[in-house]
Amino acid sequence: MSYTYEFSRPAVTVDLVAFRIHDDALEVYLIRRPEPPFKGHWTLPGGFVHENEALEATALRILSDKTEIGDVYLEQLATFGAPDRDPRDRTISVAYFAILADGDAAGTDGDWFAADAPPELGFDHTSILTVAVQRLRAKLTYSDLGLAFMPETFTLTELQRSFEAVLGQALDKRNFRKSILSSGRVEATGEKSTGGAHPPAMLYRRADGT
Amino acid sequence: MSYTYEFSRPAVTVDLVAFRIHDDALEVYLIRRPEPPFKGHWTLPGGFVHENEALEATALRILSDKTEIGDVYLEQLATFGAPDRDPRDRTISVAYFAILADGDAAGTDGDWFAADAPPELGFDHTSILTVAVQRLRAKLTYSDLGLAFMPETFTLTELQRSFEAVLGQALDKRNFRKSILSSGRVEATGEKSTGGAHPPAMLYRRADGT
Numbered sequence: 001m002s003y004t005y006e007f008s009r010p011a012v013t014v015d016l017v018a019f020r021i022h023d024d025a026l027e028v029y030l031i032r033r034p035e036p037p038f039k040g041h042w043t044l045p046g047g048f049v050h051e052n053e054a055l056e057a058t059a060l061r062i063l064s065d066k067t068e069i070g071d072v073y074l075e076q077l078a079t080f081g082a083p084d085r086d087p088r089d090r091t092i093s094v095a096y097f098a099i100l101a102d103g104d105a106a107g108t109d110g111d112w113f114a115a116d117a118p119p120e121l122g123f124d125h126t127s128i129l130t131v132a133v134q135r136l137r138a139k140l141t142y143s144d145l146g147l148a149f150m151p152e153t154f155t156l157t158e159l160q161r162s163f164e165a166v167l168g169q170a171l172d173k174r175n176f177r178k179s180i181l182s183s184g185r186v187e188a189t190g191e192k193s194t195g196g197a198h199p200p201a202m203l204y205r206r207a208d209g210t
Numbered sequence: 211m212s213y214t215y216e217f218s219r220p221a222v223t224v225d226l227v228a229f230r231i232h233d234d235a236l237e238v239y240l241i242r243r244p245e246p247p248f249k250g251h252w253t254l255p256g257g258f259v260h261e262n263e264a265l266e267a268t269a270l271r272i273l274s275d276k277t278e279i280g281d282v283y284l285e286q287l288a289t290f291g292a293p294d295r296d297p298r299d300r301t302i303s304v305a306y307f308a309i310l311a312d313g314d315a316a317g318t319d320g321d322w323f324a325a326d327a328p329p330e331l332g333f334d335h336t337s338i339l340t341v342a343v344q345r346l347r348a349k350l351t352y353s354d355l356g357l358a359f360m361p362e363t364f365t366l367t368e369l370q371r372s373f374e375a376v377l378g379q380a381l382d383k384r385n386f387r388k389s390i391l392s393s394g395r396v397e398a399t400g401e402k403s404t405g406g407a408h409p410p411a412m413l414y415r416r417a418d419g420t
Contacts, residue, residue, distance in 0.1 A: 008261050009219035012291075012302055051218050051300065055291035079289045079304045081222075081265035090261065092222055092304075094289045142352050 010090040014058040015046035017097040017132040031110030038122025059096040067107040073099040073148035085124045097132045099148035144185045153203040220300040224268040225256035227307040227342040241320030248332025269306040277317040283309040283358035295334045307342045309358035354395045363413040
């Protein structure tokens with residue numbers, strides 16, 4: 001059975017906003033475009049959605065093709081479809097954001113930049129990045145998204161520094177601890193951190209045990 | 211300048227989850243599909259994205275073509291792109307949800323159904339509706355989305371009943387009032403409601419004055 005469409009078909013891409021925290025700063029992964037349009041500009045990594053490929057699978061493929069990043073938290077951000085956003089042709093971009101627990105995660109084609117002071121980006125990628133940072137900051141307060149930046153076990157000081165990096169502001173230590181402990185999102189492991197420049201501190205993990 | 215794509219182009223649609231509150235119940239607007247696939251099934255209103263049409267413009271066009279609904283709150287929900295979600299061909303749907311302040315808002319092609327007990331829907335529209343109800347409930351507690359259901363002025367009792375309709379559960383009157391007043395999202399108009407079966411009560415409006 002065949003159907004005809006009265007409307008032209010846009011190209012559909014997935015663009016990926018990959019975040020990590022490194023040296024107490026929120027960073028985003030960018031690549032230099034090797035071809036026009038915007039050749040030589042920094043952009044978010046992205047690519048066309050393949051036939052028979054789910055959107056999230058496209059996002060994971062881009063992540064594994066363009067970075068050496070392993071397990072991540074992945075969430076659909078929003079879809080960007082302004083008619084003139086790609087000079088080639090109508091292109092609709094489904095944007096995802098990824099959170100990497102490994103602050104040393106490496107990219108193969110690009111580099112990491114401070115998320116609040118990126119270079120000028122090609123396409124509408126500056127807007128996409130802005131929306132992603134807003135979403136991240138908003139969800140930090142009412143979800144356990146902030147834990148996605150953490151390794152398996154962490155101290156509350158490390159977690160607070162991660163929240164501060166995302167929010168771009170200092171938090172009161174006592175209020176932070178009270179709030180995070182009463183949220184039920186973390187639980188003590190019963191073990192203490194060793195080594196490093198700090199005295200031993202209680203190690204915590206995600207309360208769901210993952 | 212022309213470019214070639216190595217990937218097939220999907221069709222792109224916008225599907226719309228339009229909510230209203232009517233007789234203290236959260237309702238969703240559905241239409242019966244006049245043609246295959248899923249001919250005769252209830253579905254969310256939707257349509258193809260036109261050339262040179264922004265995605266939000268598609269959503270507004272669908273709203274005005276298929277309903278007699280005027281001003282609404284409109285927000286992008288998520289994009290659904292499972293490869294087999296449309297038996298015709300690869301079709302990616304950008305879903306929006308709309309909130310109607312007018313509980314008597316009329317549709318031209320369809321009808322209103324209880325959002326938590328809809329008929330079986332065509333395509334993956336049951337999933338889209340489920341995600342929309344979840345988003346609505348989640349955002350009720352940390353945004354002023356709930357006010358979008360209200361007319362220009364309203365009593366706190368009317369607002370509470372609207373929240374209860376969305377959440378599907380009763381709320382404590384004193385806690386609700388304390389929480390909504392301390393949120394700064396509403397302000398007293400200085401006037402009282404008249405008429406109706408209830409004694410006069412203070413009328414409120416959105417704190418941004420709109």
